[in-house]
Amino acid sequence: MEQIRSIKGTRDILPAEALRWQEIEEIIHDFMELHGYGEIRTPAFEQTNLFTRGVGAETDIVSKEMYSWVDQGGESLTLKPELTAPVVRAFIQHNLAGKAPINRLYYIDSLFRRERPQKGRQRQFHQFGIEAFGSPHPEQDAEVIAIAYKIWGVFGIDEITLHLNSIGSPEIRPEYIQTLRDALATHADKFCHTCNNRLKTNALRVFDCKSETCQYLLDEHAPMILDHITAEDREHFDRLCELLDGMGIAYRLNKKMVRGLDYYTRTTFEITSPVLGAQNSLCGGGRYDRLVEQLGGKKTPAIGFAAGIERLLLALSKKEQLQENPVADIYMITLGNASLIRSLSIADDLRREKGLRVIVETLRRSLKAQLREANRCGANYAVILGDNELVKNIALVKNMKDGEQLKIPLDELEEAFTIGTEHHHTADES
RNA sequence: GUGGCUGUAGUUCAGUUGGAUAGAGCACCUGACUGUGGCUCAGGAUGUCGUGGGUUCGAGUCCCAUCAGCCACCCCA
Numbered sequence: 001m002e003q004i005r006s007i008k009g010t011r012d013i014l015p016a017e018a019l020r021w022q023e024i025e026e027i028i029h030d031f032m033e034l035h036g037y038g039e040i041r042t043p044a045f046e047q048t049n050l051f052t053r054g055v056g057a058e059t060d061i062v063s064k065e066m067y068s069w070v071d072q073g074g075e076s077l078t079l080k081p082e083l084t085a086p087v088v089r090a091f092i093q094h095n096l097a098g099k100a101p102i103n104r105l106y107y108i109d110s111l112f113r114r115e116r117p118q119k120g121r122q123r124q125f126h127q128f129g130i131e132a133f134g135s136p137h138p139e140q141d142a143e144v145i146a147i148a149y150k151i152w153g154v155f156g157i158d159e160i161t162l163h164l165n166s167i168g169s170p171e172i173r174p175e176y177i178q179t180l181r182d183a184l185a186t187h188a189d190k191f192c193h194t195c196n197n198r199l200k201t202n203a204l205r206v207f208d209c210k211s212e213t214c215q216y217l218l219d220e221h222a223p224m225i226l227d228h229i230t231a232e233d234r235e236h237f238d239r240l241c242e243l244l245d246g247m248g249i250a251y252r253l254n255k256k257m258v259r260g261l262d263y264y265t266r267t268t269f270e271i272t273s274p275v276l277g278a279q280n281s282l283c284g285g286g287r288y289d290r291l292v293e294q295l296g297g298k299k300t301p302a303i304g305f306a307a308g309i310e311r312l313l314l315a316l317s318k319k320e321q322l323q324e325n326p327v328a329d330i331y332m333i334t335l336g337n338a339s340l341i342r343s344l345s346i347a348d349d350l351r352r353e354k355g356l357r358v359i360v361e362t363l364r365r366s367l368k369a370q371l372r373e374a375n376r377c378g379a380n381y382a383v384i385l386g387d388n389e390l391v392k393n394i395a396l397v398k399n400m401k402d403g404e405q406l407k408i409p410l411d412e413l414e415e416a417f418t419i420g421t422e423h424h425h426t427a428d429e430s
Numbered sequence: 431g432u433g434g435c436u437g438u439a440g441u442u443c444a445g446u447u448g449g450a451u452a453g454a455g456c457a458c459c460u461g462a463c464u465g466u467g468g469c470u471c472a473g474g475a476u477g478u479c480g481u482g483g484g485u486u487c488g489a490g491u492c493c494c495a496u497c498a499g500c501c502a503c504c505c506c507a
Contacts, residue, residue: 005498060505064431111507116431118501127507194504208505261506270507281507308507335465369459371467386465400467 009115009123019325020316024155024309025108028128031151032106035143037130040105042086048076054085054295056262058202065113079112083306084263084288085295087131092297102134108309120279120311129285129306133292136301138236141267141287142243148271148283148305149249157315160282163254163270164244166237167204168229170265170290176228177203183223190217207256215256224255233266240267263288267303273315282315283307326378330417332360333370335386343385346395346413354417374400383413 067079108128268286285305292300347358374382384396398405
């Protein structure tokens with residue numbers, strides 16, 4: 001029979017790795033709450049047109065990467081390929097703007113894009129991120145960027161680069177794109193053919209080309225959008241730079257960084273890490289002052305970012321090897337029927353009263369095999385309770401580190417592990 | 431969607447110009463130690479050689495297709 005496998009681009013996270021995820025999620029929760037952000041969780045799927053309207057029908061994400069289907073009621077639904085649009089939808093739907101002048105939200109979530117998998121790219125993947133609604137001022141940009149910048153240090157990732165740019169207000173864009181096309185028209189034959197296509201359809205994207213010749217030509221001949229923004233845009237950007245300087249946040253002015261989604265206005269930023277390979281972006285974000293309005297809400301300025309958790313893990317794995325962690329403090333070894341019943345209730349007492357992780361044998365193995373198992377799962381103690389011990393009302397408590405073994409009366413067993421617990425924790429912290 | 435590389439035991443991999451019963455390390459199990467783990471030693475189990483077809487006296491090896499994985503393009507976190 002054919003084996004059923006997980007879908008291409010999806011994967012299982014097994015216990016040893018899941019522990020890493022739990023640690024990471026905990027760090028994110030703590031860090032965001034430290035900055036006054038509250039968690040938001042939105043549904044796994046939405047109406048398809050939330051994304052066509054919010055992200056832009058012409059973007060790659062919407063035009064060819066969405067998992068969409070028509071449900072039994074005839075409605076077109078889509079697994080979320082992006083998290084800003086759903087958060088904006090929730091913001092509008094629950095009238096958060098009416099409840100407070102400013103809303104700071106964060107999330108940790110799964111998203112889905114039908115792309116060809118490669119290093120750092122899955123079809124179901126995870127992001128954490130924040131969205132701050134309500135403030136049009138550069139200090140809001142500075143707050144969001146500072147969070148995006150500082151959190152990597154908490155994870156122990158130091159080698160990062162913050163790229164910063166402003167693509168100005170949307171009004172200037174048609175005029176700028178025309179200027180760009182005109183400037184590059186005379187060199188069109190030297191650009192690669194994808195760039196020539198981009199110039200016609202989505203001109204800003206030429207800046208993303210990985211070809212060295214194209215990049216060289218852009219440096220030589222392309223007008224930069226940052227040099228064409230309005231005076232107000234410029235003032236906003238300059239003030240943001242001042243604030244970042246003041247916070248000691250190092251950034252690289254990257255005039256060629258234009259972001260892929262339609263909704264960005266003014267500030268855009270990205271954080272890259274050299275350890276990731278071709279997909280070197282850890283985190284990307286920017287301001288989107290028109291999106292709330294565009295999705296039917298009251299005009300509200302906003303800025304946010306999203307960071308890839310798989311990529312964070314990838315950057316982290318260069319530093320630390322994954323290892324099997326101990327899963328139990330005590331392994332209960334049983335030999336015989338009567339002792340099994342007693343062991344089960346003792347195990348429950350130890351879990352409930354002492355908070356110890358206890359596993360009871362369920363394979364009816366030999367004593368030797370059970371001790372091997374105790375060793376394998378990292379238990380500090382094995383409690384041996386066979387029918388021989390049961391008639392004497394004792395248990396043998398074996399310290400797995402030094403091999404020392406004591407006879408303990410069953411009614412003193414819990415107490416014996418009060419000392420054991422302290423032992424365990426001090427050993428852990430050293 | 432396009433291109434390149436790779437699929438052999440639980441796992442990491444070896445397998446000669448196509449040749450007999452497909453191997454090794456680690457892991458697992460058993461014993462030495464009849465109810466005492468780790469270390470050591472001795473032994474043991476484990477394979478639709480990704481799948482389907484073809485060439486051949488003979489295919490893990492060559493050819494075609496297909497599926498999966500990885501990497502890159504596209505694009506993005």
